[in-house]
């Protein structure tokens with residue numbers, strides 16, 4: 509029940525609920541990964557079940573695909589869908605230009621491929637994800653396991669010439685073993701503290717052998733829907749230059765609020 513939701517979960521939920529308003533009948537929609545995106549998948553499932561919305565989803569991770577199946581959102585592969593109308597996803601940080609850090613949930617590679625193959629990307633977030641300058645959140649990069657320590661050393665060396673405050677990196681772990689992505693790769697988290705030139709950093713890091721992709725999303729996001737714990741949302745559209753404020757009706761619905769886990 510919504511009355512039992514923490515303010516942070518309510519913020520994520522109202523952002524997700526507002527974002528699914530963008531989904532129209534017949535659309536092909538990229539489904540992000542993470543706790544905020546999980547709310548969105550549930551909201552979409554409700555529209556499919558209760559309103560008969562006809563939508564085709566492309567999941568950005570196995571866990572999102574599993575959740576979509578549970579809530580009744582039909583899933584196809586990106587190759588079957590080919591191009592998407594819209595992707596809705598969470599983010600770890602967004603700045604005033606709607607550039608992002610993503611990958612806290614380890615799904616950055618599929619997330620970036622799916623978002624880039626979409627006419628529009630909408631990020632759903634709470635205000636804690638807003639930053640003046642990207643980089644306080646460790647920037648993830650996906651690297652292939654072969655020679656990962658050499659790749660890590662090369663990345664740290666490359667950072668010497670870039671506009672960042674920190675240069676250390678750490679291998680993401682899952683208890684005692686390396687975290688493994690859906691594509692069978694490892695994640696290095698770069699502790700940069702401040703990224704002065706995100707576009708340059710993204711280009712340079714992707715040139716290093718062993719790096720598959722980085723978690724910077726530059727010029728990909730079009731709209732951010734920011735949810736608040738009081739049920740209000742702010743919708744910022746970078747293309748239109750508009751900022752709208754709304755209050756979301758939170759309906760008590762047992763089905764939607766059980767088993768939210770990601």
Ligand code: 5RP
Nearest residue numbers: 542543544598611612613615
């Ligand atoms: C997963 C991501 C997530 O979108 C990001 O980590 C935000 O997650 P959450 O909504 O749980 O805070 O990039 O790879």
